[in-house]
Amino acid sequence: MRPFLQAKATAFVKTELGTGPLRVLMVACEGAVSPPILAASPFGPFDLRPCSGLDAASERLAADRFDAVVVAARTVDARRLPVWPALSQAVAEPALLVLTTDEPGADLVMLLARRGVQDVLPISTDPVEALPRALRLAVERKVQDRLARKAYATDLLTGLPNQGQLIEHVNQLIALRQREPAPMAVLALRVEGLATTEARLGRESANVLRRKIGVRLRVGVRSSDVVASIGVDMFAVLLSKFQDPQDADRVAAKLAASLHPPFSVSGSDMAVAVAIGIAHYSYDGKDAATLLRRAVGLCASSQAQGRAGFASREERAPGALPSAANDDQGSDGTK
Incomplete structure (x- = not known):
């Protein structure tokens, strides 16, 4: 990347993420418990905001801005996320991670990835190192995606403005x-x-x-x-x-x-x-x-x-x- 473009990209990332902790909405669905992510992780720091259920998450997303959303759900419930009314809002600006009670299969991972989910992991993922790293990488990918989309003004699938x-x-x-x-x-x-x-x-x-x-x-x-x-x-x-x-x-x-x-x-x-x-x-x-x-x-x-x-x-x-x-x-x- 040319120096002036790199400088613009760096400025964009700083503007998007700010200088404080990453704001993370932690959503625990019925039958699942959000893991204790290390807030002071070197991949953070994270400002973790707990939330119970998808309905409450919809209200929080409408009222505030988050850098990431982490949804902990039973595997069977994770398959229903594509019809969650607030899914588009959850993937529009934040990076969305889904944590499942069982090891997610390839079919579930692809289903959610096509709906804008950044990553799908088992709830048992190490909350001290592996999960904070995955969360930070998801946020960075989301920022880079928004940066790339700023290069063009049209949604390629519809021809409408993005x-x-x-x-x-x-x-x-x-x-x-x-x-x-x-x-x-x-x-x-x-x-x-x-x-x-x-x-x-x-x-x-x-x-x-x-x-x-x-x-x-x-x-x-x-x-x-x-x-x-x-x-x-x-x-x-x-x-x-x-x-x-x-x-x-x-x-x-x-x-x-x-x-x-x-x-x-x-x-x-x-x-x-x-x-x-x-x-x-x-x-x-x-x-x-x-x-x-x-x-x-x-x-x-x-x-x-x-x-x-x-x-x-x-x-x-x-x-x-x-x-x-x-x-x-x-x-x-x-x-």
Whole structure:
């Protein structure tokens, strides 16, 4: 790496991690106990924040920022993490490690890795040296990943702006709104159905579905608004200007309705459900990161609407998907 690029990378890492201890949310699920990680480890230091259960973790993630999240869970429960509503939030900025009560098999490791999990280890991993080292390496990998993503502004799977670009758009608009006051809001959309599509039709078909979802969202807003892809199952919309605060609710309802008709993917009809969170400037936050975190937290704690016959917080077995009409809105050219 050239010297000036190395200097920028070093500055970025310092900005991201700061100079204090790494803030780690320690989540203990039912039937599992978080290991006693050595807070004063040479790989730290770590500021360990205990948390009981995934619901409580969702609330903590919505309210605060962490460098890492460590989830201790029974192996059978770890397999259900892909349908945890707050998973996208847990992997968006923090490095997520999963600790299982049994030795994790390759299938579980790959399943979680594809959802953004940095590492999967047994709870019995040495908490004095091996686990702190794995935790620090996961945080460093996450920082390097964010650094690499700053080099481009587009989510390659959907062609939409990525989270970094969305943050820039929001901050630029906030600067404008300070001179020209007007309502603005950030919407976060959590989509259920992508994991079912991947399990039933394969990963590429799930990517096709993501692109089609992006197309419908883009069609549903004005050209001055921004639609972004911010996670495996997460999208965000920046509403740049509207007259009444309730207009954001109306746009959210319109976007949710646009996703209710099933999508035609690889010859099959796939239905999705959506949960939406709305953060208003400046009531919910005065900077882009706070607004986005608030919106994501709200949608993670909301019930998804759509996909009749499906639970709102858990995807059923792939074979249980109801039949649906063909998608006639796939204007992205994919089938």
